[in-house]
Amino acid sequence: MAYTIDRYPCEESPRLGAMxxxxxPESVSRARRWFRKFIAPYNPACSVDDCVLMISELVTNAIRYGEAEGPWLVRVEWFREGTSLRVEVHNPGFPASVRLRHPDADDAHGRGLLLVDATADSWHSGPSHFGGTVVSFVVADAWPT
Structure with missing residues (x-):
């Protein structure tokens, strides 16, 4: 696994980290572990556990629904935007395939975006600037003003 982190964010570079x-499947636990490690120095006031849950769901979806003709990777980036935290998960899948589902009680899958929708202040999906799809969530007031 490769990762990078910006330890000294500034206005021109609000990115706090990326991996x-x-x-x-093992990448889901890696994403949780590395996000916890790399967000800790920034001392967010929001629930890191909630963020880790949402990252788990989005990375799982990216792995499950991403597709490309050749080898590909999932990219996770997190940003500080004023007092908010934005996390993006990129994969080479098609943006049109991302949708909020309402599964039946006996369905084994389909609850990931429902969890994100219920936990985040907002979420978005669309074309990734890396190509493919990005799904992101925002946690408002992640840092005190």
Missing amino acids: TLHPE
Whole structure:
């Protein structure tokens, strides 16, 4: 796994960190672990556990629904925007395939975006500037003013 982190964010670079992950199940736990480690120095006031849950769901979806003809990676980036935290998960899938589902009680899948929708202040999906799809969430007031 490769990762990068910006330890000294400034106005021109609000990115706090990023990681790239192979599209395999083990990457979900890696994403949780590395996000916890790299967000800790910034001392967010929001629930890191909630963020980790949402990252788990989005990375799982990226791995499950991402597709490309050749080898590909999932990319996770997190940004400070004023007092908010924005986390993006990129994969090479098609943006049109991202939708909020309402599964039946006996459905085994389909609750990831429902969890994100219920936990985040907002979320968005669309074309990624890396190509493919990005799904992001925002936690408002992640840092005191």
